[in-house]
Amino acid sequence: MVERVRSMLVRFMPGLRSLLSRGPAGWMVFIGVLIVFSVMLMTLLGPWIAPYDPFTPSVGPLLSPPSSEFPFGTTRLGQDMLSRVLTGGSVMLQVAFLSALFCFAVGVPIGLFASYVGGKIDKSFSIVMDSIYAFPGLVLAIAIAAMLGRGVISMALAIAVVYIPSYFRIVRSQVLTIKELPYIAAAKATGARWYTILFVHILPNVIPSIVVVVTVNFADAILTAAGLTFVGLGVEVDVPDWGWDLTRGRQDLPSGAWWVITFPGLMIILLALGFTLIGEGLNELTSPKLRK
């Protein structure tokens, strides 16, 4: 069965051959990418394919269960749930990508630099990073988001602060091993400057592990973004967002309206699952220990 699907896929996209021939990890990456891209495509095209405007109230009966006209039901204001699900991913995706970008831009250079220099600089950065790491992520993100105010950027920053230590740690652990390898000594013996050694010789060897962290943290960022929105620190009300739908749907859940939180919730889980699959799959593919 799996074999038949594989040969069919490979026939259409020959580039997949090497990925899918690597066993379960290859499939995880493939399915993860498939999920993430479908969700991204859906969100991108959402405004055009949505049957109703996601904001217009009273397009149907208030809080009606799924029916043929409104497959995902309606909200308490009578907005179409399907339209809201189709368009509601944009904030989360923006936050996830932005926060990954911030994390990368801060965590990776600090990790590279501190661990290469070593000594007191490395120690003080490690202490700061470890103390952030020890803090419960969501609590810290809430505190920072509350300080920064609402908006996509401040959400992304709040999440970035929480995850920078993960980047720092993975980069640090890699650099500490790589910098002792003979090819680094060889580079030094050829008169290379410190930044050449750092960015030309060490960084490319660290990138595979960073890619894994990025994808795993995408999933975390999605969930944290949902959490932030849930406690009311998300974006303004006039943007459709799965997180908001969860927050407001909660009030209607006791009256039996399961559909208002089930569909946005499923979307969040699906997106997080997609990113996790990519991350875990890549992790298995890139770490030589697990390779057969």
Added chain:
Amino acid sequence: MVLLEVEHLTIDYKTRKGIVRAVNDVSFSMEKGETLGLVGESGSGKSTLGLSLLRLIPFPGVITSGNIRLEEKDILSLRDKEMRSVRGSKVALVFQNPMTSLNPVKKIGEHFVEFLRTHKPHLSKKEALEHSKKILDELGIPDERINDYPHQFSGGMRQRIMIGLAITLNPSLVIADEPTTALDVIVQDKILDLLRDLSRTHNMGLILITHDLSIVLERCNKIFVMYAGHQVEYGKSKELYRNPKHPYTQGLLRSIPNIELADQRLSAIPGSPPDMLNVPTGCPFWPRCPDAMKICKIKVPPITSLGDGHVVKCFLYGGKEP
């Protein structure tokens, strides 16, 4: 013309457990184009000595005294920036393990380009690649393989690439630190011959660091024997082979299989090299020395010249009387 002069060089590793004197009052000199075999057991300080010529001694190591002059330039007083331009262009290093001395994510060509452009920033990538193809050619590696990654080469080929990198800028001195330890015997022979031939054609000085006296006897002009950081005996290869003076050198030579003396048993030097944190007082070799005298346990022997550049650090040849 004198290429390299090392005078009374002493290098310490200041560890938590105490000071390890890895190189202890070592002096030698090399002419341009000369080959020197640096022989010693593991931990005798030969690698540290090699690295010190590039000022690349790893962290707790410090040069505590002595002088290193390369082409009349004092290496130890150079600023860091000047030192960096010496590395690779004047003095090049070939490492022990070719398997890990090349960056696994960089193509062979990139190694050359990176290296060439570090020292000649005006060089374009294309020119650098052209130049590296020429070098690979000289080493017998087809130039279409310039876009291959290190793992696609065999150990011997990788070591040839390392040697190619070392000679890229025509340095006046190449230091090869046990270049063949990781290779099999036949490849070892080829690599060593290649190094010797290159040093001849390019008129480069070559320091061959090894624990195997036999492989340098036939290939090097001079031999420098080290034991526990001390220079033990230093002289021309032929002289040293025919007429070894120091008991340690004699012991090393007796432990090499000799086809003319096939009926004799090979003899080994009894004992093992000292713990470098607790080197015996006096001559470090006395606990293993068949000719040890009372004075050997008290005083470090002076360096005695026997003429024609042959020097030995042993009381058997003088220095007993104050």
